[in-house]
Amino acid sequence: MSITLGVLLIGSSVGLIGLSLKSFNSVKQHLQANSLMRQTAEVIISLTQDNWHSTYDLTKATNYKISASGNTWSISSGQEISTINSIPYKRYFQVANVNRDTSGNITASGTDDPSTQKITIFLEYGNNYLSSSTLSFFLTRSENNKTLHQTDWSGGSGQTGPISNPGNEFDTSSNINHASTTGQITMTTATTTPAELVSSILDAGVSDGAGFNSLLWQGAFNTGGSVKFQIAFSNCSNGASNYPTCNTGTWTYYGCTNCDPTSCSTSNYYQPNPNVSCRFPTTGTASPQNYRYIRYKVSLSTTGTSPTVYDIIINWSP
């Protein structure tokens, strides 16, 4: 009887221990999988924050892997196939474009937003890679927000650029009073004929192109005044359209009526109220996304007194 009981108890105990070991091994695999997924996510986020193009420039829906060399992580094509703690795994990720609707919300349809990408990480692990897991998230080009800000034009015309900080000068102007009061521009003669000021060529310094987010100005319309903007952009410092040869074309100015990114052309203008952001389009010929150089043209006109402009700001992300 003792032997029978002993065999039963020990037998069932061995069975339970075997089950536990198998289960613990499974837990170990899954926990390790989570760590690997999280590591991949953090590396991708870090590399993207450092340089948007490190993920944006990748071919969409194609497998990529992260790899470490010394103290530096990098991205290359293919899958990472390795073993850690005796657990084999395949790890890779894909990048996808993201669309937004006219309100700027992420949607399945709509227009492409080159400043937003969807990352999906894949992990296959365990014997014969039978277990798998995915992790998805969105990244936006919102790190290290910067502005090209001009609040003084008293230095006068003649500074074509390119220049990273416009300082107090600009390229050309007509009927613009920039010197009477430091820190503002008005019309020299108040008239319905537009007075214009063309800025220097502003250099974002991002060789693969920056993300230009919005236009903002501070000032006042005054009585009957109008303030309108257009922007021109290029990867060539001379405004040419055939980068990198840069010998064809010149600066072409675009605007969008009512700041509507679907209503843009060379004959339209950005006309936001003072202190109201006007977002730039993300697609089409009027989109300044992923260009290095940008410049603005501001037009003042009035049926009464001249409008006053104190600040012109272009919000951008490297």
Added chain:
Amino acid sequence: MFHYKIKNFRKGVAALITVLSLGGLIFTISMASAIISFWANQNIKSIRDSNKAFYAAYSGLQDALIKLERNKDFTGNFNLSVNTTNDVYTIVSFSSGQVTITSTSTLSQINKKLQTKADINATTGLITPTSTTELTL
């Protein structure tokens, strides 16, 4: 003869007690181990979902930041679909020149809540994040 039987009986009882004690102890430990591993296995899904919910909530913060850079006065709330339809809910609010973005993600009864605070320059609209933290629910 009788003494011999008594002696064997005592030996048998002793053996039975020993087997029951040791076997019971081993069985109890094995059962506890099995229960713990079963419980741990059940929690794996929660850990995995927690990971997914965390990065979904992070997506909400990212989306809010680019919206603010495109419109410095952006406020209110919006939904975002990362793992499932509208699984992320993000609120953007202003107070004293500072914007607070709170993003909550829900996945299979797991909730993750992240919050970013950022300064907004009143003149230029420049966004400067000052902190990002995970909030307890």
